[in-house]
Amino acid sequence: MPAAACPGCQTSAPLDFTFSMAFQPIIDTKDDRVWGYEALVRGPAGEGAYSVLNRVTNEQKYRFDQACRVKAIDLAARLFPRPDLHLSINFLPNAVYEPSACLRATLAAARKSDFPLQSIMFEFTECEEMTDVAHLQRIITEYRRIGFITALDDFGAGYAGLGLLADFQPDLIKIDMRLVRDVDRSPTRQTILSAILYVARELGIKVLAEGIESEAEFGALKAAGVTLFQGYYFAKPAFEALPSTSFDLPTAVIESVTA
Secondary structure, three states: OOOOOOHHHHHOOOOOOOOEEEEEEEEEOOOOEEEEEEEEEEOOOOOOHHHHHOOOOHHHHHHHHHHHHHHHHHHHHHHOOOOOOEEEEEOOHHHOOOHHHHOHHHHHHHHHHOOOHHHEEEEEEOOOOOOOHHHHHHHHHHHHHHOOEEEEEEEOOOOOOHHHHHHOOOOEEEEOHHHHOOHHHOHHHHHHHHHHHHHHHHHOOEEEEOOOOOHHHHHHHHHHOOOEEOOOOOOOOEEOOOOOOOOOOHHHOOOOOOO
8 A cells, every 4th residue: 555645745835946956976986987976956057055954945846855865866867877776865864754655756856757776876974963763763673674784974974983883784885075075195184984884884884985086095995995985186077967987888978968
């Protein structure tokens, strides 16, 4: 039986603004190719995320969360040149009222675009204070049941840290850029990174280093065993388009598509 409509989404205030998405590649150096793209919210003319997020009120957060998922899936379905590319979507656990009900719009968008569910990754950030860990556990359990990938963003920068890994294990963790920055010149960061990689290996969790800005950072992290990367060193986000990188396959060079 289909899940009932989410009360939070039903009663959420309408959005009084428009927005779109930019896409930034995630690189897999193990296979020397683009692994996927993260969808990043932007204004209708490519304005920064803050110009949009600053307009979202508490009464609109449920509807905004749903609209972001649908927009990301719709654009990715039009842009992605390969069916195995992953789409990473950010979400706020505190904006999910009931996991199965709040997924109805997401699943409908995926069905409409024939976008594979197993290629969708949902990122939640530990920078958002988790007031109800059991609720987050229900979300992750439901997402995994459906086939989504789950990821913990900004690892090492927020409220929960290792406590979240003790309660449950996402499929992937994204190491915060503050630990990545100048890691090649920082023995302290190298030691912390080594410990994170060890824990991740023991728990069977993939690791992605985000915010890479230099060849030296990339080289140090690759030597440490990281294989998934994201950052300006590879490509900046492209508005409603897929930016090309040296890791692109020939078919992955895509022209800008208007939403």
